[in-house]
Amino acid sequence: MKTPKPPIKIAIKDNNCCVKSPCPICGRIVDPDAGPQLFMADTWEPVCEECAEKHSPVIFNIWAKFQRRSSFARAFQDCRYDGDQYVHQPPEKP
Ligand SMILES: [Zn+2]
Numbered sequence: 001m002k003t004p005k006p007p008i009k010i011a012i013k014d015n016n017c018c019v020k021s022p023c024p025i026c027g028r029i030v031d032p033d034a035g036p037q038l039f040m041a042d043t044w045e046p047v048c049e050e051c052a053e054k055h056s057p058v059i060f061n062i063w064a065k066f067q068r069r070s071s072f073a074r075a076f077q078d079c080r081y082d083g084d085q086y087v088h089q090p091p092e093k094p
Pocket of ligand 1: 023024027047050
């Protein structure tokens with residue numbers, strides 16, 4: 001009888017080293033940004049989005065929601081209250 005492969009566990013970890021490396025599942029190069037990213041649960045190997053979605057859809061969905069919220073937050077930082085409305089006004093480049 002074949003022993004079943006251990007399940008692939010994927011976790012969201014706060015990335016602070018940004019090392020480009022191959023996804024341990026499919027081998028695709030993953031280049032994670034700083035901040036919460038998808039990793040193998042027991043190591044710091046970054047997992048690509050496709051594998052995370054396939055093997056751990058719940059974790060992937062939480063992460064994807066966070067990504068949308070943080071990009072919304074970034075966009076909102078560039079908004080200024082102008083009279084009675086918010087306008088999008090990115091900071092001027094020095
Ligand atoms: Zn992968």
